[in-house]
Amino acid sequence: MHALQDLIFVSLTVVCFVALLGFVRALVRI
Amino acid sequence: MKSSSSLLATAVAEPSSASTERHAASGWQLLGSSARAALLVLLIAGVAYPLLTTGLAQVLFPHAANGSLIERDGQAVGSALIGQQFASDTYFHGRPSATMGADPAQPGASMAVPYNAGASGASNQGATHQGLAEVVAQRVAQYRAMNGLAEQVAVPVDAVTASASGLDPHISPANAQLQAARVAKARGLSLDQVQQLVQQHTQPRTLFLLGEPRVQVLQLNLALDAAAPTAAARKE
Amino acid sequence: MWLPWIEFAVVLLVMALLVIPMGQWLARCFTSEHHTWLERWTYGALGVNPQERMTWQRYGSSLLLSNAMMMLLGYLVLRLQGGLPLNPLDIAAQSPDLAFNTAASFITNTNWQAYAGESSLSNATQMAAITFLMFAGATTGVAAAAGFVRGLARSSSQDLGNYWVDYVRVLWRVLLPLSLVVALFYVWQGIPQTLQADTVVSTLEGSRQQLMVGPVASLESIKHLGTNGGGFFSMNAAHPFENPTPLTNVVHILSMLLIPSALTYAFGAMLLRRRQGWVLFGACLVMFVGFLSLVFVAEQRGSDLLARAGADQQWSPLQSGGNMEGKELRFGIADTALFVTTTTAATTGSVNAMHDSLTPLGSITPLAQMMLNSVFGGDGVGLINLIQYAILTVFLAGMMIGRTPEFLGKKIEVREIKLVMLSVLAHPAIMLGFTALAVLWPDTAASLNNRGPHGFSEILYAYASATANNGSAFAGLNANTPFFNTTIGLAMIAGRFLTLLPLLAVAGSLAAKATVPAGPGTFPTATPLFMGLLVFVVLVVGGLTFLPALALGPVIEHLQMLLGQLYA
Numbered sequence: 001m002h003a004l005q006d007l008i009f010v011s012l013t014v015v016c017f018v019a020l021l022g023f024v025r026a027l028v029r030i
Numbered sequence: 031m032k033s034s035s036s037l038l039a040t041a042v043a044e045p046s047s048a049s050t051e052r053h054a055a056s057g058w059q060l061l062g063s064s065a066r067a068a069l070l071v072l073l074i075a076g077v078a079y080p081l082l083t084t085g086l087a088q089v090l091f092p093h094a095a096n097g098s099l100i101e102r103d104g105q106a107v108g109s110a111l112i113g114q115q116f117a118s119d120t121y122f123h124g125r126p127s128a129t130m131g132a133d134p135a136q137p138g139a140s141m142a143v144p145y146n147a148g149a150s151g152a153s154n155q156g157a158t159h160q161g162l163a164e165v166v167a168q169r170v171a172q173y174r175a176m177n178g179l180a181e182q183v184a185v186p187v188d189a190v191t192a193s194a195s196g197l198d199p200h201i202s203p204a205n206a207q208l209q210a211a212r213v214a215k216a217r218g219l220s221l222d223q224v225q226q227l228v229q230q231h232t233q234p235r236t237l238f239l240l241g242e243p244r245v246q247v248l249q250l251n252l253a254l255d256a257a258a259p260t261a262a263a264r265k266e
Numbered sequence: 267m268w269l270p271w272i273e274f275a276v277v278l279l280v281m282a283l284l285v286i287p288m289g290q291w292l293a294r295c296f297t298s299e300h301h302t303w304l305e306r307w308t309y310g311a312l313g314v315n316p317q318e319r320m321t322w323q324r325y326g327s328s329l330l331l332s333n334a335m336m337m338l339l340g341y342l343v344l345r346l347q348g349g350l351p352l353n354p355l356d357i358a359a360q361s362p363d364l365a366f367n368t369a370a371s372f373i374t375n376t377n378w379q380a381y382a383g384e385s386s387l388s389n390a391t392q393m394a395a396i397t398f399l400m401f402a403g404a405t406t407g408v409a410a411a412a413g414f415v416r417g418l419a420r421s422s423s424q425d426l427g428n429y430w431v432d433y434v435r436v437l438w439r440v441l442l443p444l445s446l447v448v449a450l451f452y453v454w455q456g457i458p459q460t461l462q463a464d465t466v467v468s469t470l471e472g473s474r475q476q477l478m479v480g481p482v483a484s485l486e487s488i489k490h491l492g493t494n495g496g497g498f499f500s501m502n503a504a505h506p507f508e509n510p511t512p513l514t515n516v517v518h519i520l521s522m523l524l525i526p527s528a529l530t531y532a533f534g535a536m537l538l539r540r541r542q543g544w545v546l547f548g549a550c551l552v553m554f555v556g557f558l559s560l561v562f563v564a565e566q567r568g569s570d571l572l573a574r575a576g577a578d579q580q581w582s583p584l585q586s587g588g589n590m591e592g593k594e595l596r597f598g599i600a601d602t603a604l605f606v607t608t609t610t611a612a613t614t615g616s617v618n619a620m621h622d623s624l625t626p627l628g629s630i631t632p633l634a635q636m637m638l639n640s641v642f643g644g645d646g647v648g649l650i651n652l653i654q655y656a657i658l659t660v661f662l663a664g665m666m667i668g669r670t671p672e673f674l675g676k677k678i679e680v681r682e683i684k685l686v687m688l689s690v691l692a693h694p695a696i697m698l699g700f701t702a703l704a705v706l707w708p709d710t711a712a713s714l715n716n717r718g719p720h721g722f723s724e725i726l727y728a729y730a731s732a733t734a735n736n737g738s739a740f741a742g743l744n745a746n747t748p749f750f751n752t753t754i755g756l757a758m759i760a761g762r763f764l765t766l767l768p769l770l771a772v773a774g775s776l777a778a779k780a781t782v783p784a785g786p787g788t789f790p791t792a793t794p795l796f797m798g799l800l801v802f803v804v805l806v807v808g809g810l811t812f813l814p815a816l817a818l819g820p821v822i823e824h825l826q827m828l829l830g831q832l833y834a
Contacts, residue, residue: 002361002362005361005362005363006345006362008362009341009362009363009365009366010338010341012366012752013334013337013338013341013366013369013370014334016756016759017330017331017333017334020330020759020763020764020767021327021330021331023763023764023767024323024326024327024330024767024771025323027685027767027768027771028323028771030681030684030685030688030771057327059313060327060328060331061331061335062313063312063313063314063328063332063430064328064331064332064334064335065335066311066312066313067312067332067335067336067430067433068332068335068336068338068339068402069339070308070311070312071336071398071401071402071405071437072336072339072343072394072398074437074442075397075398075400075401075402075437075442075488076393076394076395076397076398076399076401077393077394077398079397079401079442079445079446079484080393080397080481080484080485081393082446083446083449083450083453083459083481083483083484084459084460084461084481084484086450087449087450087453087459087460087483088459088460090450090453090454091450091453091454094453094454094455094456094457094458095453095458095459095460095483096458096460096462096465096479097458097460097465097477097479097507098456098510099465099467105468106465106466106467106468107467107468107469107470108467108469108470108475109467109477109506110456111456111506111507111510112475112477112506112507113506114469114470114471114475115469115471115473116470116471117471118471121470121471125595145469145475146475146476147475147476147477147478148384148385148464148476148478149382149384149385149500150382150384150499150500150501150504150505151500151501152501152504152592152620152623152741153591153592153620153623154592154620154622154623154715154716154740154741154742155591155592155622155623155715155716155742156622156623156624156626156716156720156823157569157570157571157589157625157626157720157823157827158571158626158716158718158719158720158823158826158827158831158832158833159571159716159720159832159833160832160833160834161834162571162591163571163574163575163832166571166572166575166576166577166591167575167576170575170576170577171576182576184576184577184578184580185576185577185578186577186578186585187568187572187577187578187579187585187587187588187589187590188585188586188590188595190572190575190576190577191572191577191589191590191591191592191593192591192592193504193592193593193594193595194501194504194592194593194594194617194618194619194620194623195499195501195504195505195506195594196501197501197505197506198506198594198595198596199506200594200595200596201595202584202585202586202595203584203585204578204582204584204585205585207584235512236511236512236513237513239269239272239273239276240273240512240513240515240516240601241511241512241515241596241597241598241601242512242586242595242596242597242598242601243583243584244595244596248470251470252470255470
């Protein structure tokens with residue numbers, strides 16, 4: 001079942017950084 | 031002659047327009063550069079640098095680089111930096127150690143294995159921990175009994191507390207002095223002789239300021255074995 | 267008994283003396299127009315143009331993307347441990363949640379370790395994952411500081427510099443060379459550096475002792491120079507193989523403080539405001555000495571629990587006395603106190619003693635410094651956090667005297683304050699939010715090593731450490747559970763980037779402004795008065811935010827210790 005967990009955590013990592021990139025965009029508008 | 035500070039100022043200021051370029055690289059190129067950067071830093075910092083350091087270390091300081099091992103009669107008996115368990119009354123005892131290890135009787139379970147260098151450990155217990163209060167009281171009683179101290183005499187704190195690594199190779203001079211009488215009696219040496227050996231293996235503070243005066247237990251016990259081998263050792 | 271104070275003074279003096287050459291070197295790295303051939307080769311290999319000028323958004327995005335790739339690569343290496351060479355003891359790979367936590371931890375310069383190094387990592391991963399990410403994360407922090415300071419120095423400009431240039435320069439000109447030299451010094455003092463995994467010896471009493479070894483020194487140097495903190499061994503810098511002598515101990519301490527303190531000077535040099543740099547340095551030093559005194563006096567006074575059990579904690583020429591539970595003898599109380607203060611001030615997180623066994627008042631020093639996150643702070647981000655507080659101080663002072671606040675010749679306006687407050691509030695929100703969640707989570711109690719208020723402190727400490735990207739722990743807490751691994755991982759990422767990115771935006775915003783010449787109404791910020799105000803603001807803002815949590819933990823525990831209250 002490690003394959004599924006790997007997928008979860010890699011996706012979590014990607015989501016975090018994509019969110020942070022979005023955060024950078026949002027900061028421009030403050 | 032421009033001073034260094036105004037040179038710095040011009041360097042920090044906006045560079046000349048000739049070298050200014052708006053970023054032409056796209057987001058995908060940025061991603062590509064990032065991936066390459068990751069790989070490059072791994073190879074440089076994670077492979078080349080440690081390997082280079084290892085090569086230099088093995089050539090320049092081989093004894094230290096491989097663990098500062100101490101040998102006796104051609105066999106490695108320990109490291110000069112790592113403590114060991116001593117329980118016999120013919121040896122000086124080190125500090126209590128809270129390391130754990132696998133329990134041979136019950137696979138999967140762990141038990142107390144003092145000075146287990148395969149798994150450094152400590153109690154991590156604080157000032158309101160009941161377990162700590164009990165175990166320290168026990169150690170105090172044992173120390174008094176073993177070394178012929180009267181009831182109610184306070185015992186040096188390093189003798190009854192576990193070290194942070196569980197592998198502490200030192201004890202305090204105070205601790206060593208209180209054990210000297212027992213060891214002298216067990217080995218048939220005079221107290222003076224034992225105290226002299228302790229003195230020889232007591233390291234003072236580094237540069238008069240750093241660290242604490244300390245007694246290296248393993249080296250002291252090795253010296254004891256050399257000076258006055260026990261009956262069992264002589265039979266071998 | 268004055269000897270420890272003399273030792274402290276000498277060590278801090280040496281640190282101060284190193285600030286100047288190191289600060290000048292850093293300033294030169296950040297401003298020089300000359301690229302070495304090695305660096306030009308690196309830019310080619312990365313496919314980047316060193317002439318490209320970046321806005322703060324571009325700078326921040328480059329930082330984020332490179333960190334993301336490095337974290338993913340680290341995760342990959344950790345998960346593939348079983349298939350990599352240099353694994354003679356056949357240690358299995360970390361589980362996915364633990365690998366996520368470890369990779370997040372090391373790329374954010376936290377180095378929180380929910381694993382024991384010597385038993386769960388092979389030498390290959392200690393090098394290719396841990397040492398790699400230590401460099402990666404530390405270099406990011408220093409590079410970010412370069413961009414940030416450049417932004418403060420420029421006017422009417424969008425240009426913060428080039429992230430790749432800053433990154434590559436810090437790597438080649440600062441961290442790699444220093445780490446190599448310091449590593450060789452460490453080997454000379456006894457720290458192992460070999461590709462072997464273990465050596466077995468036969469002890470004097472006839473038992474078998476398995477000594478774990480490996481490429482320790484090369485990790486150890488970047489661990490402290492990069493304010494990383496992750497140990498090769500479980501017991502970190504308390505382990506004799508990571509910290510064999512008082513001399514290595516003091517070099518660890520100086521290494522940790524080197525770049526954070528030197529950056530205050532580099533900042534002053536780059537802005538041609540040297541006195542401002544010294545004011546920042548002074549503010550950090552004042553707080554440092556205060557916290558050092560607290561932990562030293564508390565630990566030397568000792569633990570009432572030990573006294574009641576019959577231990578002699580009195581200082582004498584023959585023993586250091588004090589609370590020696592969870593401490594190493596060669597460091598005693600003084601060297602331990604100095605290390606404890608340094609490692610949590612510089613948000614490194616390595617330990618030469620078990621913080622979980624510190625006396626309650628002594629434990630306030632590491633906790634408070636992590637919460638404040640600006641007593642020198644970590645590589646790069648420490649300076650950035652300190653300037654964040656300086657802007658806040660200028661703002662508060664400006665409100666009190668009724669003028670538009672100005673800092674470093676730029677007006678501080680609504681946008682800057684909003685961004686600063688975002689960063690200031692993100693820190694406690696993450697820390698306290700996750701702590702609250704963990705306290706309510708059903709399985710948490712099973713992870714605690716101490717009960718009662720000290721148990722609460724263990725959890726609070728974990729999230730404080732994660733958010734501040736410190737990485738030390740009250741190691742009694744069993745944090746290797748999916749809940750803790752995931753939440754602590756998220757706290758580390760959030761703590762790092764949600765505080766860094768708004769401040770990069772501030773730098774960009776200030777860079778775009780025109781410089782206002784100093785007038786009679788300008789509030790001078792390069793004075794002892796400002797230094798005092800800055801310390802005051804840091805302590806008050808920090809104190810108000812965290813005092814309730816500290817009260818529930820260490821303060822109550824101290825009162826209970828005095829009463830002899832014990833918890834099973």
